[in-house]
Amino acid sequence: MPQLDPSSFAPQLVWLAITFILLYVLMAKLALPRIGEVLEERKKRIDGNLDKAAALRAEAETAKAAYEKALAESRAKAHALTAAAADRAHKEAAARQQAVAATLAAQSKAAEETIATARAGALSHTQSIAAEIAREAVRKLLGQDIDAATADAAVKSAAAKAN
């Protein structure tokens, strides 16, 4: 077995020492710091991004809360405004209605009065015409004159009887 040849031990040990020490130095001074640095950088970057994401999220949440508050406020304000407008319109309508009703009542009263006077006028006219007609008729039929007061009284009593 070539492995048990003692004359081959010395060169192998010498070169193992040289190469292994060299490898150790290369790893410790060059390769490992380089890899560690890249990994560290990545970790930092990821952690930084996560932090940033969390901050942005918090910011978005406060913005959302503020927006919702503003929304609720404006909604309440709009509600109050509509209520006030409706109230005012309601009051105005009621007042106008009242005014119109009052005007109408006054007008109808005036009209009624006019009608009443007209009616009274017409009634007295009718009686005087009837008395005149009665006097004329008596003169034509009987050839006799009666005075106005008698004719009036006769018409009045007849009207009272007719009524």
Next chain:
Amino acid sequence: MSGTVAGPLEQFEIKKIVPLEIGGVDASFTNSSLFMVIVISVVTLFLMLGMRRGALVPGRWQSMAELSYEFVAGLVRENVGREGRAYFPFIFSLFMFILFANMIGLVPYAFTVTSHIIVTFALAALVFLGVTIVAIAKHGLKFFTYFMPNGAPLYMAPLLIPIELISYLTRPVTLSLRLFANMMAGHTMLKVFAGFVVLLGAFGVAPMAIIIPLYILETLVAFLQAYVFTVLTCLYLHDAIHLH
């Protein structure tokens, strides 16, 4: 085996490429040395080229480089704890060296650095000595209470202490043998079946059909042994830092 087909153990032979001697020590550059250099170059290029852009969103290659980092970092964190942070570069180098040595060894005609007991034993001894030094530096003489399990009755000490001591001292042996034996056995087996393919000619299809799943299995073993070596190193380190 016949002359045309290389023996299954021939792949483990150490061949000198550049004979060299430093201070009376044979430091020749061999095929093993060549593959050690290839292994550390591939590891370094794999990581540095993978990370060259250092993109925030990694591509495939960068993902693999990061995955190897996070895999070993996870092992250290889970098995050693936060104190293990200081030993992470060492454990990472150990894992990558063994993993790439095992994997590159599976490439046909490549030499497997970790198929030599002296290499795995040197790595295991490094871990053993390092862990012991860490333990003594951290706990001083209290370290030796490690060999007497907590809560065991005192009269059991003569039995328990030798057992604990032996199990502690055999750590580098078991650690190195496990890796070495797995690598050597796997490669020898692959080589034997590959030899059959050549010898049987047209009937070589049968051993070929065995080699394919075997090769997949060996790839798994290559990873698994690197993983086991690293996990055990982490556990030993945990013992050294926390004692029990």
